[in-house]
Amino acid sequence: MSLTVAELLVATLDEIGARQVFGIVGDALNPFTDAIRRQDKVRWIGVRHEEGAALAAAGQAKVTGRLGVCCGTTGPGANHLVAGLYEARKDHAPVLAISGGVAAAKRGSDYLQEDDPVALFRDVGVYSEIIASPDQAAAVIQQAIAHAYGERGVAHISIPPEVFAAKVPGPVPSIATLRPRPEVAPAAADIAALAQMIGEAKTVAVLCGFGCHAAAEELKALSDRLNAPLMHTYRGKDILPYDDPRWIGGIGLIGGRPGVDALHQADLMLMLGTDYPYSEFLPTKTRVVQIDERAFALGRRTPVALGIVGSVRPALRMLLDALPQRGDTAFLDAVNADRAKWDAMLDEKAALDRSPDMLHPQAVARAVSDRAAEDAVWVTDTGEVTLWAANWLRQSGRQQITGSFNNAAVGTGIGIANGVQALDTARQVILHAGDGGFTMLLGEFMTAVEHKLPVKVVVYDNSTWGLVHLEMEGAGVPPSEGASFPNLDFATFAQACGARGFTARTPHELTAAVDAWLAEPGPAILHAVVNPDEIPAMPHIDPGQALRFGISKVKQAFGALTRRG
Known part of the structure; x- marks a missing residue:
């Protein structure tokens, strides 16, 4: 027929x-x-x-x-x-x-x-x-x-x-x-050259990207063989559990100071399966070796001493055969000590008793993270919410993280979450969304309701374009008229769609609201009204940036006085 x-x-x-x-x-x-x-x-x-x-x-x-x-x-x-x-x-x-x-x-x-x-x-x-x-x-x-x-x-x-x-x-x-591309093994001569460079380096640091997802066991073996800290991009965060002693954390604004410092302090950096775009966080004096399946991506973010075309997993398997065991753990120990201090700061920022009447976005991200299913999928929208979700999420190692990584588009989260949830309605899918981003494609929540996709959406309501606001302050410019906006009641909106909505405005309300929201069998929204003046934890702020933040705050205060006068 x-x-x-x-x-x-x-x-x-x-x-x-x-x-x-x-x-x-x-x-x-x-x-x-x-x-x-x-x-x-x-x-x-x-x-x-x-x-x-x-x-x-x-x-x-x-x-x-x-x-x-x-x-x-x-x-x-x-x-x-x-x-x-x-x-x-x-x-x-x-x-x-x-x-x-x-x-x-x-x-x-x-x-x-x-x-x-x-x-x-x-x-x-x-x-x-x-x-x-x-x-x-x-x-x-x-x-x-x-x-x-x-x-x-x-x-x-x-x-x-x-x-x-x-x-x-x-x-x-x-x-x-018609199937996904298979892994590609690198040239043996390139792996031999890399092994020699590692032998000449006293300390090695590893930056792991999305291309490392199939190589979790090989990454752990490499770290153990060299006593080398493993840092990650945001797309690579979910490869290992947050508390693995090898897994130091991210770099850049979606990350922390320990990872950035480790890359700069090492003699040799291995850049594995990543085309990390924020070159200002990459070292300028450290020797760099990059392994990637895409030949055109080699060396375009930072100068490399050796570029290897190949997939990370077969490359590391070949490399491990050529590497002797190292005994000196001083570098890894020092990085982990720095990491412990950074983690303590993150815990302090997320503490529910930090202030009794004000809900901090770090506390929301941590509360959701710690109550999520062990195999949940995290979807993060773009904006300031990305910083809260990424830096305060403590992944299990079985969870997956996705979002608008390289496109960095605001408002994409609910569409992505619906697609992921449609793959398996029994698996928990949690979306972190800012208030501005979520309202961009608000109708897609009805897609979730209509097709019984039990997506859990937490909306961080600070009534502002938070990251734009932050960028304005970093430039010493007081936020413009369009930086803030009024909001709807997101919990009531969920109920109007035929779903369930929950609200938290204070630390006291947060735990019960999160528990009830995650327990809901269908799609649901948690409306978290958070402190609009919160500033994310940044790995390094230079004196010029600090001064510009200060100037912006002075201008805002002066403007408020002028309006009242």
């Missing part, structure tokens, strides 16, 4: 293991959505905004490494996908974006909602093509998915309705090739 293009696409998604398509229906998509309706393996999940569909697909691809799928109709339906698809582009996650096309007979006449879909998706995608004939459908579908996996990015296909409904002459070829 011959299939239509729509049926072939659905059958192909089923065969490669894609189980959900996120999107909003439209007339150009009718043959496709009907093909999904007539089978029971691939599920359509209707969202409230196409950006939410793209974010959900990207979220799935980020946490699994497997293809996420999203869909939008002609014109604006496809346009709205693009912003969310930058999540997959910037974090190198495989996503297939499907858009409905204007009928071929109408193209070129400035028809309703007509645009150039190939050009539209060209920057965000690694592949973009119109299927103009059913004869090309099988080959284009195969190529789109192959590019998404092979280049770890967004592939886009636009299909007009008459093509969607047309019969195809044959199946998609080479389906067995």
